[in-house]
Amino acid sequence: MKANRSARVPGKRGLWKSLGGLLLPPARKAPGVLGVFFYVDSATSAVRALKQAGYRVAVMSPVPHHAIEVELKQGPSFVRWLCFFGGVTGVTAGFSLCIYTAYSWPLVVGGKELASIPPYVPVGYEGMILLGALFNLVGMLVLAGLPAVSWNAPYDPRFSEDRIGIWVPARDAEADKVEQMLRGSGAEEVQVVA
C-alpha cells in the first residue's frame, strides 16, 4: 500500500488530537495484515481461503457484498429483537399513559367506562413506532460500534469508493502466511502492520 493515511505518526500529534487523547484512551494498535482488492470475486476467494485456514477476518467495503457475507457466515443482526422490544414497550407505554390519565382524574361522561380503548389506539400505535425506531437506532449504533472514535485496523479512503479491504489480525510468521494468501488471491496491495 502506498500510503496509510490514517496511520498515526509518533511525535506528530496536533493540539486537537492531544486534547482528544486526554478524553479518550488511545487506540490499541493491533498487528495484522491488510489486503486491498479491486475485484469482488478475488476478495470473496481470499475471505473463503482465510476463513478455511481459521483466521479472523474483517472486510471493509463501499457496499456490502452478498457473496462475501456468505463466506463470512454472518447471521442476522440482533438489532431486530431490540426493535421488537422497543415496539412492545412503546405500545404498552402509549396505552398505559392514556388509561392512567383517565383514572388519575376520573371524569365520568354519561356513566360510561373511564378508559375507552379505541381513541387510545393512535397514541399506542405511534408510541410503538416511535420507541421501536429509537431502540432500533440505539441498537444499531451499539452493535455496529458507532460512533467509532478509534480503530485497530488501518483504513484507506478508497474503501468508501471502489476498493475492498480485508484485515486479518496476525503477527510474525502468521502475518507472512496471510500476506501470501492475500497476494495469491489477487490483492492489489498488501500492508503488514507489525
Add this chain to the structure above:
Amino acid sequence: MSDRLEISQKQVNDDILRMLRTPGKVWWTIFIADLIVLFIGIAAWRYQIVTGMGVAGYTRTVAWASYITNFVFWVGIAHCGTLISAILYLFRSYFRRAVYRASEAMTVFAVMTAGLFPILHLGRPWFAYWMVPYPNQRQLWLNFRSPLVWDVFAISTYFTVSAVFFVVGLIPDVAAARDRATGRIRKLLYDVLSFGWRGSNNQWKHFYGAYIFFAALATPLVLSVHSVVSWDFAMSQIPGWHSTIFAPYFVAGAIFSGVALVINLLIPIRTIYKLEHIITVGHIEKLSKLVLLTCMIVTYSYLCEFFMAWYGDSKFERDLFWWRATGPLAWSFWVMFTCNSIIPWLLWSKKVRNHISWVFVICIFVNIGMWFERFVIITSSLTRSFEPGTWERFYFGLTPVELAILAGSFAWFLMWFLLFVKFLPAVSVAELKEVVPMPMRGKEA
C-alpha cells in the same frame, strides 16, 4: 433489472460528491433571496402576534383557515419521501435508489415546515407547549380522545422517525464525503456526521439489519400520519368534514402532492449538477406514473364525496357540496379540480411522461391544486356550517399577512433544501453502487 446504471463505482463517487463544492455565486444569490423572503414571513408573524389573529382573516366561524391549509399541505408533501424511501424499499423497487435521498430530505424539511403552522396559527404561540402530554398544576392531563392530541403524537413521531431514517441512511455516504473532503472543518464535520463509519462487514450487517426495520416501521407510519391529520376533520360533525373516506383520501392526496414536489426538486438538481445519467428520464417517468395513479385515486375521492352527499340524503351535506362547486368560493374548487383531476391526465401519454419540461409544469399545477384542495375542505366547510346566521362571513381569500407567511414557509423549506444539496450527498452513493456493475476478475479473464 432495467434500472442498472452503466458507470463505475468510482464514477458514482465522482459525480455525486462533486456537488459538495464551495457554494458559487448562483447558489448564494438564490440563498440570500430566499432569506429575504423568509425574513418577510417572520416580520409578518411578528405583526400578527402584536396585532391579533384578525390580520390572518380569521372570523368567528372561520377559525381554521390558511394556516391549517398550509399545515395539511406541508404534511402531505412530507409523505412522498417516506413512501419512496420506505415503502419502495420494502418492495425492492430499484428505481428509488437514485431519487430517495432528495425525497427523504424533502420529507424532513417539509415536516419541519408543517410543524410551524399549528404554532403560527395560535393567538398565543408561547403556549404551544400545552400540547405536550404532561399534567397541569391541578393534575389534569390532556384529553387523549381528541384527534388534535393524536396529531401531536403522529407528527412528532413522524418527524423523529423520518429524521432518524434520513440521518442513518446518510452515514455511509457522509463517510464517502469525509474520505474526499479537503478542508479541515468539512472533514471534521463529515467525520462527526458519519459516526466514524468504516464500512466494515460488522457495520454493514447491523446497518442493513436496522434499515429494513426502519422501513418496516416507517411504512405504517406514513399511512397513519395523514390518516390522523384527516381525523382532525373527520372526527368532527361539520358538513364536508364528517366522512369515513377521509383517511385514504388524504393519504392518496399526500402522496400525489409529495411525488409532484419531488419531481419539481429533482429536475433542477439533475439539470444543474448534470446528473442526467444518474437521475434518468426513466426515473422521472416512473415517478410520473405514481403521480398519475394517485391522481386517479384523488379524483375518485372527489367524485365519491359528491356521490355520498347526494346518496346520503343529509340536507346539510348536500347543500354544502353544491355550494362548494357553485358558491362564492367555487373558483377555488374549480382551480383544485382542474389542477388535480384534469391536467394530470396528460400523463397518460408516454410522450408527455418522457418530456421533462411537461412533467415539471404538470407537477407545479398538481401542487397548486393540492394546496387548494385543503383550502376548499377547510374554509368552505367552516364558512357554511349548520348555523345560517354565520353564513355571511365568507372567507374570501388570503390577507397580505397570510400570503407573507405562506411565502415565508416556502422560503424556510427551500433554505434547508439549499443547505442540504450543498453540504450533504443529495443522491445516495452507497445504494447507487448496488445497481452499477461490480468488477469481477472472472468476467475479464
